[in-house]
Amino acid sequence: MWASPLPKPPESFWxxxxxxxxRPGVAEACLTAQDAHGADVPLLLWGAWAAARSHTLTEADLAAAATVATRWRAPVIAPLRQxxxxxxxxxxxxxxxxxxxQAVKATELEAERLYMAALEQVAGRWPAPAPSCPQALHDNLARxxxxxxxLVTERLHKALS
Structure with missing residues (x-):
């Protein structure tokens, strides 16, 4: 079921x-990217969501996302995860x-949801969603x-495709 693109672009990021x-392999690839390369899992999923909307991330998108990440990652999510x-x-x-x-885990998940809601707001200036674009997914993950x-990028690309 997950091998084919979604029939219509997803409207909401969460x-x-x-x-x-x-999806099989996605959590493992995301956590490997996080633990081995310092990747931000919500940002990776945001990049995949952008690609599912046929949007290739721009420098402006990455800068806006970095601003959002600065507000959430180190001061809120990292201490909860720790x-x-x-x-x-x-x-x-x-x-x-x-x-x-379990209570801390639930709070961490809620913080990630709020972080993702802030990332979704960055999409407000994107063009109208279009069908999923495999090249955009690869390009977004690589960025x-x-x-x-x-290798993790390729594993994640395959798992999300």
Missing amino acids: PYALDAYA ARRALKALAASAAENEALR LLPPEAA
Whole structure:
């Protein structure tokens, strides 16, 4: 089912991101890009969403996204992710620690949703959505990942295509 492009362009980024992340191989490739290359998973999914709308990211898009990322990534999402990961070891020792970890995880997810909503606002100046463009997907991923992540870029491109 996921091998063919969507019949009509996705209107909203958040539902697209959830669907895309659930595709086989996408989560693994995104997390590899994040852990090995410092990639921003919401930005990668945003680039894929742009391509699904047949939009190739411009320098202006990347600059606007960088501004949004600066407001969300380091000050909000990174500390929540760090807390969630730290709580994982503590959760094994006591149920109340697991409850706290789950609460932090839910807060991290909500912060990512709000971050993605801010990224979606950048799309307000894009042309009207058109059917998905495979070349735009490749180009967008290549612009959002460093050159040394070429293998991850190809894996993610294949998983999202």
